[in-house]
Amino acid sequence: MSDFRPAPAPSDLAFIRFVSVANMMKLIHRIGVETMLADLVRYIEDDFRRWPLFDKTPRVASHSAVGVIELMPTSDGEVYGFKYVNGHPKNTREGLQTVTAFGLLARVDTGYPVLLSEMTMLTALRTAATSAMVARHLAPKGSRTMAMIGNGAQSEFQALAMRKVCGIEELRLYDIDARATEKTVANLRDRGFVLTPCKTAEQAIEGAQIVTTCTADKQYATILTDNMVGSGVHINAIGGDCPGKTELHRDILARSDVFVEYTPQTRIEGEIQQMPDDFPVTEMWQVLTGAAPGRTSDRQITLFDGVGFAIEDFSALRYVRDRLDDTGDYECLDIIADPDDARDLFGMLERARPGNGKS
């Protein structure tokens, strides 16, 4: 082109905020992990209370022999969000994370992304916050002891959230791999819990008002059998979260009142995949809005069949977005081509030609 036009600097709209793993950890430490867990409980609870207005869809899964890659989109009409997440149980044996994730928020009115964030760390926090939010509404009053079966990457976050939100003081820990329990004990030993490593799942459950199951094998397992579970407990079953992966014997489900996030997704992925399609469940948002009862008696077994739902990620991303202005824990990413003339993408490319004012 003969008329010279200097290459314009990208406009503000061309950038989105990016929270790297390093910045996410900085943000968590700045806020404090327990405070952030409590904050996330509040954000998730707020979004569950306005549940009906969300665009809801079961996650879009791409399955392979060794794992799954999923996209989890949702929208509240103003903000759109989605999470990319994989689940590869065999990764642990290769020194990789079973679950890695990242997420995005965008404006519904323009479709422009505004935030990209790591979500491996953030998912660990939101999963724990969701469990704690549910337990606050369903666990027996005065719960002080939690059994934690499966002491992997979720365990410390679950423990801290359950203490902060539900008052849990004692943790009874069991894992088929004793080193996992040692790791959890080491990570939590200076944090004021009574920590009791256990040799069996049966032993771990003794005296616990809340039982958390969070194991990672992709198979039909029976972490808990029916005779192990007494009356008056809350079971926080979060490890069974994909087709073919369950943790509880079906007889426990039959004796429990089962609470879920989003029924169509949980019927495919949760513990209730073992049950008939009309097995009765209550969605947690109904408990929060008063549309359905939560715990109704001391002897009742309440069971949260948690699989993780897109709205929880949306809440977590909203929270991160809201905290970035005052923390500065982000970078700017040049991921949107935003030419001065929207119809002139080619001209933008031409003006960026090396030697044309921009290298």
Place this chain on the structure above:
Amino acid sequence: MSDFRPAPAPSDLAFIRFVSVANMMKLIHRIGVETMLADLVRYIEDDFRRWPLFDKTPRVASHSAVGVIELMPTSDGEVYGFKYVNGHPKNTREGLQTVTAFGLLARVDTGYPVLLSEMTMLTALRTAATSAMVARHLAPKGSRTMAMIGNGAQSEFQALAMRKVCGIEELRLYDIDARATEKTVANLRDRGFVLTPCKTAEQAIEGAQIVTTCTADKQYATILTDNMVGSGVHINAIGGDCPGKTELHRDILARSDVFVEYTPQTRIEGEIQQMPDDFPVTEMWQVLTGAAPGRTSDRQITLFDGVGFAIEDFSALRYVRDRLDDTGDYECLDIIADPDDARDLFGMLERARPGNGKS
């Protein structure tokens, strides 16, 4: 924690390659836009030839009153890819892009992302490359003249791809907004085309063997009416790409042999949304593999009802990935939390605590 462990530097696995808009433009100029278009035709054609082995799903759309945000995933069993893309026709009036996009590739065996790339620029190239690949198989032999109705952001890329791959030398340009045509003429004037701005769509079509329609209004429009289209042309209809948005009168469809990317998606989004559900179409991969005929006579009207499919984005991302090693046009993004012990995400967070060897 009492035992000091230095914060480890993130491993290579913790990083994914990121191609920003600036780096994408650098890459395009390094390779040359026309060479890159021809390369993309080859990559897309390769993937269309192995079509049956792809995991195919219609895009996952979140619609609002003013636009749509979509996720387009696919996988060939070894590599998983998806694109985020919005479509907001009214954006142009606000100085924003109608379409912005980014994409990702990940390993199916671990679920770990490996490449994140801007795709606003890249989508423009892959859309043009797809049109050219289709036209190479369907357009009349010896095509030299293309009518281009709609002179927006796609127009220059379409022109260059059609010349490189199909030998187009003359462009007959029409847009309801004369300034759009002026912009296209200015961008292409030094590139050796015969450029003919036209005052009407009818005038643009005169003598053209290929007719490209690429307008952006989200409505049922009639850019071409039946009496305008003579025999022996190839129509490259790429503007109608969402529910409620079409460009051609249905009588043209009835007279044409219609070729599509992925039938279930095109029936929802393409020109054929105007036709009955059993309206016959041919998928392009069938033409490429010889399973179905392409153009069979000089007088036939072939019509590519292009809406853009996930596999084309997958091909484009594969191409970018393959060119990064020798160009270095990327940054590294710390988006995967990759602790040395996969079960010890909390320990990774603790070791990153300010004052613990990492700020």
